[in-house]
Amino acid sequence: MRILVTLPLTLFGIVIAAVALAQPTMIDPADRKPGIVKILQGTTQCREPSKNDASCASEYWSMYVHDDVSRYMHVVSDNIRAGEVRHAMLWVDPDRATRGAYMNSWSRSGVLGSAFVMKKGETATVVSAEIAEEPRAIKDCELCPNLVVLPPGTFTFGAEQSEGKRWGMLDRMSANEGPQVEITIGRSFAIGQTEVTQSQFAAFVKDTGYKVKFGCFHLTSAGWSVQPKLNWEDPGFEVTDNHPVACVRRPDALAYIDWLSEVTGQAYRLPSEAEFEYAARGGATSETQATYWGENWDDACTYQNGADLAFVPNVPDIPYGQYAECDDGYVFTAPVGSFEPNAWGLFDMAGNVSEWTEDCYQDSHDNVPTDGTPFNKRQCRAWVAKGGSWAGFPGLLRPATRLRILATTVGTGFGFRVARSLSE
Secondary structure, eight states, X not given: OHHHHHHHHHHTTOBOOSEEEOOOEEEOOSOOTTOEEEEEXXXXXXXXXXXXXXXXXXXXXXXXXXXXXXXXXXXXXXXXXXXXXXXXXEEEOTTOOEEEXXXXXXXXXXXXXXXXXXXXXXOOOOBGGXXXXXXXXXXXXXXXXXXXXXXXXXXXXXXXXXXXXXXXXXXXXHGGGOXXXXXXXXXXXXXXXXXXXXXXXXXXXXXXOOOOOSOEEEEETTEEEEETTXXXXXXXXXXXXXXXXXXXXXXXXXXXXXXXXXXXXXXXXXXXXXXXHHHHHTTOOTTTOSSSSOSOGGGHHHHOBOSSTTTGGXXXXXXXXXXXXXXOSOSSOOOTTOSOOOTTSOOOSSBSSEEEEEEEOOSSSTTOOTTSOOOOOSSOOEEEEESOOTTOOGGGGSTTOOEEEETTOOBTTEEOOOEEEOOO
């Protein structure tokens, strides 16, 4: 069994420490939609303590093998004596090039290390004692959104103003992305793998008889304006059951979440702004790159649905002269999951529709909670939307970008995804 475990690890370029290997298990994936064909899980333990009498770490690893033979691996290493936990992940493309790597360490007394990302094509060398488990999936009912459980961690929230300027943002917009704050999310939480879809929202409407008001902002060659006949079922362009629901106001999203909580008995909610950004970065940090996929605008169409060559001919007089010099194949929204996910397997964290968060909007990150909970105040006039939409140029689709949106705002570029608190 040593070969069965070591061979996949070698494919990831991981350096293996002296370990005793437990019997690996094979799990048949319950949901093959992401293209996962098999899951290997196992445990390794140190053969003997190190010379300095440090206790050995137990490592619990999971490898997800996709139908295109790409592999996604997480291992969690727990050094019980020191009270330390170390997580890392590695994702290797079918050509065995490293797409990304992530590592995070913490102890009961605080964070020990920070995350890092390696760009595609670099060689990955990760010591096994520093290596984390694949976020597990949750689906509470047949028509419920697929959720991904994210681990606790620490990240840098926001961005320096220079990042926004580099990506074409107006000064007043990039200024609200700071100051940067170190956020520590101390407990795992679950977040939607995709935005809430037409069919998922339709199930709520059918079950409750909920009425969504007509009237929706839509972008045409004349600019953004309210189209009184548009609504979530007919946003002015063709949609399928798998498109993200749009033309919903914040109260509509909250009503759906209340229904979902009642149906499942689970604590559903909107993600906080910090949780959304943590999830969107997928282990990447603002110090290394502005987006989870890199720094080149022209690569955007592989990972996100935004303003691009497909968009421009249909809206020739767009209110800005910036767009990606690539074609993502969609003028308006795209079916969820149409683009590459981030390193945590989350889709459309950039583009498609801007997404409501739980946070009340303020003009900076001053006074934000450092534990990842939402910033709120008694009287909130506007809320934070994250992620950017099909009409956003690349600078608007960065994880740090934040939009000030009134609760009554409704548009074809706005939707939402759910989060769920976990009891364990």
